[in-house]
Amino acid sequence: MVAPTAAEPVVASRRLLLPGLLDPVPGLETYWVRPGGITAVRVHGGDAVTVVDRQGRQRAEVTALRPDGTDARDLLGLTADAPATALRALAAAAAPGAVEDPVLAALLAHGLDPGELRAAVLFGEWSPAGSRETFRVAGPGFVVVAAPGGRMATDETTGNPPSDLVLEIRRADPRVREVPPLPPPLAEPILDVRVDAATAMSYEVKAGQYIQILDVEGRQCSDFLAFSAHRLQEGRERGLDATATRYFMGQAYPQPGLHGKFYDQDMEPLIEVVRDTVGRHDTFGLACNTKYYEDLGYFGHVNCTDNFNEQLRGYGIEERAGWPALNLFYNTAFDAANQLIFDEPWSRPGDYVLMRAGVDLVCASSACPDDIDPANAWVPTDVHLRVYSAERKFSMAMAHRTTPEQPATLTRETAFAPRTRALTRQFTEYRGYWLPTSFDGHGAVDEYWACRELAAVMDLSPLRKFEVLGPDAEALLQASVTRNIRRLSVNQVVYSAVCNETGGMIDDCTVFRLADTNFRFVGGDEYTGTWLREQAERLGLDRVWVKHSTDQMHNLAVQGPASRDVLRELVWTPGTQPAFADLTWFRFTIGRLGDHHGIPVVVSRTGYSGELGYEIWCHPSDGPAVWDAVWEAGRPHGMLPLGLDALDVLRIESGLVFAGYDFDDTVDPFEAGVGFTVPLKTKEDDFVGRDALLTRKAHPQRRLVGLELAGNEPAAHGDCVHVGRHQVGVVTSATRSPILRKNIALCRIAVEHAEIGTEVDVGKLDGHRKRIPARVVRFPFYDPDKERPRS
Numbered sequence: 120m121v122a123p124t125a126a127e128p129v130v131a132s133r134r135l136l137l138p139g140l141l142d143p144v145p146g147l148e149t150y151w152v153r154p155g156g157i158t159a160v161r162v163h164g165g166d167a168v169t170v171v172d173r174q175g176r177q178r179a180e181v182t183a184l185r186p187d188g189t190d191a192r193d194l195l196g197l198t199a200d201a202p203a204t205a206l207r208a209l210a211a212a213a214a215p216g217a218v219e220d221p222v223l224a225a226l227l228a229h230g231l232d233p234g235e236l237r238a239a240v241l242f243g244e245w246s247p248a249g250s251r252e253t254f255r256v257a258g259p260g261f262v263v264v265a266a267p268g269g270r271m272a273t274d275e276t277t278g279n280p281p282s283d284l285v286l287e288i289r290r291a292d293p294r295v296r297e298v299p300p301l302p303p304p305l306a307e308p309i310l311d312v313r314v315d316a317a318t319a320m321s322y323e324v325k326a327g328q329y330i331q332i333l334d335v336e337g338r339q340c341s342d343f344l345a346f347s348a349h350r351l352q353e354g355r356e357r358g359l360d361a362t363a364t365r366y367f368m369g370q371a372y373p374q375p376g377l378h379g380k381f382y383d384q385d386m387e388p389l390i391e392v393v394r395d396t397v398g399r400h401d402t403f404g405l406a407c408n409t410k411y412y413e414d415l416g417y418f419g420h421v422n423c424t425d426n427f428n429e430q431l432r433g434y435g436i437e438e439r440a441g442w443p444a445l446n447l448f449y450n451t452a453f454d455a456a457n458q459l460i461f462d463e464p465w466s467r468p469g470d471y472v473l474m475r476a477g478v479d480l481v482c483a484s485s486a487c488p489d490d491i492d493p494a495n496a497w498v499p500t501d502v503h504l505r506v507y508s509a510e511r512k513f514s515m516a517m518a519h520r521t522t523p524e525q526p527a528t529l530t531r532e533t534a535f536a537p538r539t540r541a542l543t544r545q546f547t548e549y550r551g552y553w554l555p556t557s558f559d560g561h562g563a564v565d566e567y568w569a570c571r572e573l574a575a576v577m578d579l580s581p582l583r584k585f586e587v588l589g590p591d592a593e594a595l596l597q598a599s600v601t602r603n604i605r606r607l608s609v610n611q612v613v614y615s616a617v618c619n620e621t622g623g624m625i626d627d628c629t630v631f632r633l634a635d636t637n638f639r640f641v642g643g644d645e646y647t648g649t650w651l652r653e654q655a656e657r658l659g660l661d662r663v664w665v666k667h668s669t670d671q672m673h674n675l676a677v678q679g680p681a682s683r684d685v686l687r688e689l690v691w692t693p694g695t696q697p698a699f700a701d702l703t704w705f706r707f708t709i710g711r712l713g714d715h716h717g718i719p720v721v722v723s724r725t726g727y728s729g730e731l732g733y734e735i736w737c738h739p740s741d742g743p744a745v746w747d748a749v750w751e752a753g754r755p756h757g758m759l760p761l762g763l764d765a766l767d768v769l770r771i772e773s774g775l776v777f778a779g780y781d782f783d784d785t786v787d788p789f790e791a792g793v794g795f796t797v798p799l800k801t802k803e804d805d806f807v808g809r810d811a812l813l814t815r816k817a818h819p820q821r822r823l824v825g826l827e828l829a830g831n832e833p834a835a836h837g838d839c840v841h842v843g844r845h846q847v848g849v850v851t852s853a854t855r856s857p858i859l860r861k862n863i864a865l866c867r868i869a870v871e872h873a874e875i876g877t878e879v880d881v882g883k884l885d886g887h888r889k890r891i892p893a894r895v896v897r898f899p900f901y902d903p904d905k906e907r908p909r910s
Contacts, residue, residue: 138523146293151526152179154281154670157205157265165291166256168195170241170264174282174652175248175664176588180205180238182263190236195254195262197239205265206236238265244279247661248652262286271586271671273738274709274719277637278586280668299336299468301503305329305513310506314341316499317488319426321434323348323481327509329393330474332484334448334466335503338496340487342406342423342444344431345381345389348479351434357383359390359445361403371402372445375515375530376548380477381445389480394473396518396527399465401446402453407489408441415491423485430483447472449487449494463493470527473513519551521645533580534673534742538750542760550643552581555762563764567857570728570769574679574753575761576746579727579734584668585648587638591655591663596630596638599654601788601812603802607632610697612705612723616788616796617647618808622815623784624791625650627776629725631707639668643778654807673739677749678732678769680907681756686733689752690722691715702733704909712748720745727766729773729901731910771854771865774825774899780836781823781851781865787815790867792823792898822873823851825898828862828881828891839882840866841890847872850881856900863900864893 152158154177162168170179182203183194192199241252256262268281304311309328313335314320319342324330332341343359350357363382364373373379373392380388405411406427412420428438448466453459486502489495507513516529532540533552540546543558555578557563569575587596596604602615609632617626628642640651651665677685683700690699692710699722702708707723718741726732737745750758767777774792776782782791789797789812797812828834833855840848848868856863864881872879875897880890897903 144289146290148288148290149524150286150288152264152266152284152286154266154283155205155268157209157263158286159261159263160286160288162194162256162260162262162288163291164256164258167253167289167291168256168262169251169253169287169289171285171287172242172246172250172282173248173285174666175246175250176242176244176279176666177246177282177284178243178267179241179284180265180267181241182206182236182238182265184261184263186259186261191260192237194257194260195239196257197254199237199239201238201240203236203238203263203265205267206238206263208267248655248664270738270740271668272719273672273721273736273741274711277588277634278668278671279588279664280586280666280671282666301333301335302469302471304505304507305331305473306507306511308505308507310504312504314484314486314502314504316486316501317421317426319423319430319483319485320504321430321481321483322504322506324476324479324506325509326476326478328476329507329509329511329513330390330476330482331471331505331507332447332474333469333471333503333505334397334464335468336500337466337468337470338448338464339466339500339502340401340449340464340489340494341447341502342427342442342485342487343447344427344442344444344483345476346434346436346481347383347387347389348481350383350385351436351481354435356436357385357387359403359443360384361443364403372400374398374548375517376546376553379515388477390474390476392472393475393513394471394516394529396470396529397448397464397466397472398517399450400472401449401451401461403443404446404449404451404459405441406444406446406485407487407494410440412491417491420491421488423487426485427483431481434481436481461493463496470518515553517548519645521649533578534737534739535578535580535675535746537743538746539578539760543762545762547763549763550581550583551645554578554581555760556764557762558760561759563762563768564857566759566761566765567768569757569759570679570730570761570765571858572680574677574681574685574756574758575728575765576749576753576758577676577678577761577766578673579676580669580673582669582674583642583645583647584672585640585642585651586666586668587640587651587663588636588666589663590636591660592636592638595651595655595658595660595663595665596640597804598658598806599651600628600630601797601802601806601808602630603798603804604630604632604638605804609634610706610708612707612725614705614793614796616791616793617642617650618787618812619784620808620811621785622787622808622811624778624782624786624788625784626778627782627793627796631721631723640665645669671738672736673742674734674736675745675749676726676728676732676734676761677753677758678726678728678730678761679758680731681758682730682732685749685753685756685758686722686735689713689748690720691717712745718744718748726908727775728769729775729899729905730769730907732908767852768854768857771852771863772856772858772899772901774865774903776823776865777852781867786867787812789816789819790821790823792865819870821848821867822870824866824868824873825896825900826850826864826866826879826881826893827896827900828864828893830891831862832883832891833862834864834881834891834893838864839886840868840893841880841882841886842872842878844887846882846886847879859900865898866895868895
């Protein structure tokens, strides 16, 4: 073998990236400590422990314990001279006899009094983002790391919300863990068993009980069957039916929420999905079977169908050559050519699906033995099964990860959910929160007219908030968003685009200036906060902190012509803040509800309806009280609650764009209809995407326009737009406008056909066999000069 010369550089081969599945370094383990939370990890002598303050300005409390649970202050060589406030608060908040936190339960089991524990304090009020401290472990024991934090003051301009910490353990003996630890049970299980790789198991559950199926090591398919136990006793076999389920749910497979039930052939719901931390499963394909393997030349291969037949024989269930099953964790889809495709499962170690039995069931679960294709990433592993009592109650949720490496966050309720749930059962999962789509007794059209003619109140808490703080805060935002932040005054808000290097929009946002060095960034995407921190690091701005504050700040929108009258007597402001009555468009004030003793709030003259309107920002703990106050003040004005369905109509009429529909990271602000957010002539400072936007503006190819459709048939997102045979655009958003009594749409179209009055066709079916005539019109369709929100 000839050694490479200087002219032949060695190129290292790149590894396949599997974020969240494999540790990049053998022996390195990573754990997350949530804001206000506690994480405990077993350690051994020689291990290196590193605590990372990811967002900065976050106090860390580190407590060391011996294997028997007793205090071990010399384990890490730290001076534990401060009270372990987070552990003490956890113990104080626990209900007597009902300790559910595993860390606290372990401490109490060893007879420890959390009130006596001490901690070493790391980081603090001004620690830079990414700060880290590393310690060597002297012997075996446990390391407990807490990220203490309380309520961020809504009425102050120097808020520092609690943020997460990262705990890294570099093992002295980097042995690969054979099996990742399972997450603890959600409650005391009735059944807690392992389904070994390449086997199946049958079991019975009663109506109302919960079935949790967990992927132990990740990327492992688990087929699931369920039959009505009562029908089996009658000699009738009634199991999960794909056709009935899809017919009623309108989806390839049910997901938590309104469309979460699985039906049998008699159209009876057998089970309901309660939680899903994966979000991608097979669409009722056959469980692997003898014929599948024989056709590929693997004769006699063990398979799920034969395993099921053996397990179900005792229940009198007739054997099949291939069982149509709910294939949990498996990853299949139909592509644009209508071909069935499949790839490795999306599931991570410990991911699970939680289902609730609607009737008494006979069930069977498998750990699929397929090792000849990506079904189990070529390496079959175990599946774990837990069954919980019907007396338990679990929140309905899906999982979200900001980046693949970060832990999953389950769908949550907003601060106003106790009030909205009393008014409707129509909720949908929106960006990690449950939001109402419409309200019982009203409906989208009624809610729409309330906003156009009177007033409406809406929960918009899923908007992502970030506190951007420090001497370099203005410089970071000036370099990261398209608007000129240097021109932003205190108590002013500005709407902006956020672009990548190619000019594509990764988010849109509003930026509030609270003080000279304090800003509040409100966007739609959780990832934008991570991206802002990356920009700060790239630019070398080490005196700025981007702190996630969504959990500290929920918000209601009060919109409509009467919104000012609704809030006029409700909002009190001190002399140091603008008076509510003086708020002009895109300004805000900090005050209280009622009087100077009232609930602290921020009130901004902003909204997403195209009407005069305001948003009220408060701490989540004050959410129900804020709703009650607004609701009572709005009652004399005919105010109604507003859901997502009505909001969509309002914002399309008003020409307000929506991420994922009207723009994404391949669409620039000019193509998205928000070119006014890019002041290329007046903003001299460089910002991300500036060069690309200069080129795009000089050579535009597409433009966002309004379409008015003939007839009564609406367009839909994704419909093709044609001139003659060829496609020239695509519908991004569409609705039936109640006030205009027309079908309208937003369309991204080639500039050659973007002039007002241009005749086009909206294609349905294949785009050729059915066409709806349309023409390009001025937009916003409603109040194009925005006189109403300015009023």
